[in-house]
Amino acid sequence: MTESLSIPSKLWFSLEDRVSITPDIRYSNxxxxxxxxxxxxxxxxxxxPHPPLKPAEVSKKHKGLGGQRLQNNTACHEYLALDVQKVKQSHLLDLAKHKTNRRTFVNERYEEAEHGFFPGTFIIPNIGLYPSLWLSILFILPIKGLVIFMPIILGGTLLLNFFLDGVIPTLRLLFFLEDEFLWPIWGYIALYPLDKLLDKAQKMDFHRIFDPKKTPMFxxxxxxxxxxxxxxxxxxxxDLPFREFGGFNTMIPTGRGSQTRKLSMVHRPTGVGLLVGEGGVDGWHPALLWEFYQHxxxxxxxxxxxxxxxPYRHLDPTTREWDKTHNRPSRYWRDMDSETYKQMVDEAITAAKAYPFLEPETAETQQWAPSGQGKHWYQLG
Structure with missing residues (x-):
């Protein structure tokens, strides 16, 4: 179970640090x-460690939203299609940069002390909000936006002065030799150190002082x-048993005249609903995400x-035995080049789009074929 005392007091964890402090997963009955x-x-x-929820204890923040009911089924296996960002911000790139799929800041210790270590515990967002999110939106993001765009504004201002007044007046303006107020320079000088200070504060977890003790963000x-x-x-x-949940492909209005689809997980006995994951226009994404969670x-x-x-497969007993029996390379993904991975993601997306998630029993009659034609057989475990 959770071994919170083994988490060292460090501000930053490398991937090797993270793996080294993660205990073996121990299965409860x-x-x-x-x-x-x-x-x-x-x-x-x-x-x-926690008693199950009773119907009277269900939080009003969670409500079942309905939608198309998804079958309990794990036959598609095209989980790479969930990495829709592909190479620019992909899981493969995270590994190359020695990152995990989770934040590596100090506030991770809070989550692990409460819920357990990854990958035995997978943190998923729901529709709750907490103060640090609003702090980021209202304070941190505007400052970062100004820091990014001020050099662009400055460049445009200097270029305009160059064409209107020539080289010497532009240089005099740049080096504060003119009386004219060049506010982008002063603004950048003021905000850039503040931006770096905020980055440091976030890494040290100071922004969490605005949070309540427990935050139902996830x-x-x-x-x-x-x-x-x-x-x-x-x-x-x-806690509620996962086997008592049903998956729904739920359509959500975006407020901009369009709609997106998200996975809604509803607890059948109590009606508790969780709207989770990133949305997408296509129905295959929440359906594949539901399959991923079941697997x-x-x-x-x-x-x-x-x-x-x-990096964590050896810490899960079933996975460790599977990899040993099937001779799975321990660094299959980490030694893969980005172009090969991008091709695999594209093939997985094509296959996922064609899979009949609402009627999986028709996959054979529709002659659906997995991506890779079985080359990556150990993914089907």
Whole structure:
């Protein structure tokens, strides 16, 4: 379970640091697929630390939104299609920069102390908000925007002066030898140090002083216990079994005359709903995300074979055995070049778009084919 005392007091964690302090995942008897595990992978001493939610404790912040019901099914496996940013901001690039899929700032310790370590615990955002988000939107982002755009404004101002007045007056203006007020320079001189100071403050977690003690900005989906952890009306974290949730492909208005689709997970007994993940115009994205979560939660199967999990695969007992039995390269993703990865992502997106998520039993009759034609067989674990 959670080993919060093992988290060192460091402001920054490299990927190697992160892996070194992450304990082996220990499966609770409430984990999905626990009954199918061999005896050597069961940990009967592991218990769920939080009581389940009762219907009366359901937070009013969570409400089922409905939509097209998704079947409980994990047959597509095209999880690379979820990396829609591709090479510019992809999971493969994060690995190359020694980053993880999660923030590596000090506030990660708060999440791990509360919910457990990645990848046994996967933090997913929901529709809640917390003060630090608004602090970023109202204060930090405008300053960063001005710091970025002021050099552009300055360049345009100097170029205009060059064409109107010539070289010497422009240089005099640039070096404050004229009485004219060149505000972009003064603004940049003032805001650039402030921007760097804010970056330092964020890394040291000072902005969290604006947060309450517990912030329901996110929920935790826990492979080790088979639970989704939520913030209830009593302002406490509590757990609901993932197997009691159903997935819905939900259409959400954007407020700009268009619509987007998101995954809505609804707890059938209580009606608790979670709107999670990034939205997309196409219905395949939330459907594939629902499949990904089902695969991730099933401890009888290895972790989905995607770059973000690769450094941690040896810490998950089922995944470790799978990789050993199937001779999976330990650095398959990390040693891959970006062009090959981009091609694989493109092929995965094409295959995901063609997969009949709402009627998966028709995939064979529709002659649907996975990307790679089976070359990446160990991804199907």
């Amino acid at each position: 409430t984990a999905m697929g626990y009954d199918q595990l061999p005896v050597n992978r069961k940990h009967p001493d592991v218990e769920v 929920c935790a989906i826990k492979r080790d216990t088979g639970m989704i952890r939520l913030f209830n009306n009593n302002k406490e974290w509590a 991730f939660m099933d401890v009888s199967r290895p972790l989905p074979d995607v770059p973000e999990f690769e």
